[in-house]
Amino acid sequence: MITIRREAPSDREAVRLIHELAFGRQDEAEIVDALHESNVALLSLVALYADLPVGHIMFSQVRVGEESCIVEGMGLGPMAVLPEYQRKGIGSALVESGLNILKDDSCPFVVVLGHPKYYPRFGFEPASNRGIKSQWKGIPNDVFMIRVLDEDRMKDVHGVARYRDEFS
Numbered sequence: 001m002i003t004i005r006r007e008a009p010s011d012r013e014a015v016r017l018i019h020e021l022a023f024g025r026q027d028e029a030e031i032v033d034a035l036h037e038s039n040v041a042l043l044s045l046v047a048l049y050a051d052l053p054v055g056h057i058m059f060s061q062v063r064v065g066e067e068s069c070i071v072e073g074m075g076l077g078p079m080a081v082l083p084e085y086q087r088k089g090i091g092s093a094l095v096e097s098g099l100n101i102l103k104d105d106s107c108p109f110v111v112v113l114g115h116p117k118y119y120p121r122f123g124f125e126p127a128s129n130r131g132i133k134s135q136w137k138g139i140p141n142d143v144f145m146i147r148v149l150d151e152d153r154m155k156d157v158h159g160v161a162r163y164r165d166e167f168s
């Protein structure tokens, strides 16, 4: 059975390995480490199978808007599931748990740069539908997505979504 809980300091090594094996490179593991080291407000969850971490998702601060109207929400990612545990619903459970926690915490939105066939099932839509674009040039509209959690606070918000510097 899979359980989801907040990441603990003792999970750090396992989390790093999950990203390295799932992505086949170091980049995402390094972003995760850099975010931890910055001591910023994060939501970091692990999925456990038989008490072992097999999946991980991280959410970190993203700001959207122009000078007079900047709203803070979260960016989803990196997320990874160990290759042999993929396609069993673990990634979905991590996304849904994260969105539920953030909604309860009054987070107004979550953005993600990801596969356009995967994230719409969780209510994500192209951010361009709401006049919100990625800080990175050349990103196709359908891969930069937003899930609005508080429509009232996002009503007149548009402009560039900026992730933390650890993503640069």
Ligand SMILES: CC(C)(COP(=O)(O)OP(=O)(O)OC[C@H]1O[C@@H](n2cnc3c(N)ncnc32)[C@H](O)[C@@H]1OP(=O)(O)O)[C@@H](O)C(=O)NCCC(=O)NCCS
Pocket: 022, 023, 077, 078, 079, 080, 081, 082, 085, 086, 087, 088, 089, 090, 091, 092, 093, 114, 115, 117, 118
């Ligand atoms: C993306 C990832 C986290 C999904 O985790 P998961 O536990 O396999 O996901 P789930 O079992 O909940 O969902 C599986 C669904 O995701 C789809 N999916 C998984 N990876 C996908 C990808 N890279 N592109 C498109 N669809 C993908 C599968 O086709 C499957 O769809 P289906 O339900 O219609 O068959 C996992 O595949 C992974 O770690 N991939 C490598 C790292 C990565 O690309 N991370 C995401 C970017 S931050």
